[in-house]
Amino acid sequence: MQIVKDIYGEADMEAFGARLSVALRNGGVVYLEGDLGMGKTTLVRGMLRGMGHEGPVKSPTYTIVEPYELADLEVYHFDLYRLGDAEELEFMGIRDYFTEQSLCLIEWAEMGRGILPQADLIVRLGLIRQGRHAVLEATTDKGAIAMAKLQDMLAD
Template sequence: MTEKRLELQDETQTLALGQRLADALSLPLVIHLEGELGAGKTTLTRAVVQGLGHQGHVKSPTYTLVEPYELEKAQVYHFDLYRLADAEELEFMGIRDYFTDRSLCLVEWPTRGQGVLPSPDITINLSYQNQGRMAVISSHSDKGQQIVGKL
């Protein structure tokens, strides 16, 4: 397992990390995003999705659970499981169909889907640190290790 710790002084640095991640990734890939409310999970996701070529708005799918983005390089699925009452609900929405050979799945609040979600290739934990954030990026697969090594 590879782990990197990055201090993110402001939103600009969070967006830059998302762009670097977009440049480094290879598919398929599952990224779990952990951290408190407001720690920057959706901001980081927005940077990754836009770094892959999406031109429009990237919103948090808090109420819909998943927001799909069909891009030239990838099918991106942004999950926000904050309001998920029971992990079994994911089975009813056909969660396994989202994890394909050309998909990037970014999952906020992954512990709420524990037991149903596939294991991540990378986990990014964002936490408050002074006025900025600390990003702890951990790999959990060979592919994840290669990507984290590029960051």
Template sequence: MSAAGFSATLDESELVALAARLAQQVGEGGVIHLIGDLGAGKTTFARALLGALGVGERIKSPTYSLIESYMAGDLSVHHLDLYRIVAPDELEWLGLADLVSGHFLLVTEWPERAGGALPEPDLFVRLAHAGARRALEMEARSARGERWLARLGSAT
């Protein structure tokens, strides 16, 4: 695993384990974009990440609500699912500016539907179907994302 990227083909339990390992690296907060087709594993990855961060309550999919927010210690965690967004201006009422202040982690499924309304990601996580498994690629997009991937690599 390099500091700039990582790729693997994983079954669901391996995907969940990788998300849990990533959770150990992202305590400083930041922005993660989850990209992939329907059923590629974005929500599974997000739930595993949030669960490993210590979100103790039921982790709901934000498919209909668009956003679910949680606290993990002093970290505000916001899980967005923008699948139902037709145009980026629909995001105005979400109060994104309020979500991305202070100590926060923003995890977004379908970020491409937001246009430029979201902050730049620290990490892109791309998921794709690969038979019964999932092809996963992680790409750092900032120095923070590079640190996450470097620490993730050293944790293996």
């Protein structure tokens, strides 16, 4: 199952993230794919705002992970762009972040190949004329449930 959506501008990306957040209320693992500047962190900001977070949302490019404690869910935003070796994730205790009560949003997941769990959902962002093209793909049953919820919301 796939969802394809064209997104125009930062506000549209944040609004799409807010809708996606509703579908991911039960947590999971989401890989965010796309070149630099495609809006991955903007999408995460929209997701967090959709879940009620009011504080700043910054890219974890240098810290690798930014945690967000929400009322009913722990959200972890990872950016593995600067990771030298996937084994570094073991040293930071990466497996402790992946629980039933967490949503893990991972940019540059390919840098953690072999260590990271399988994604429930993959969001691929690409460039189109004056905007972004998002392709979402479910890779697990949990991801398929989230996709079905999102598809219903987008149909409204």
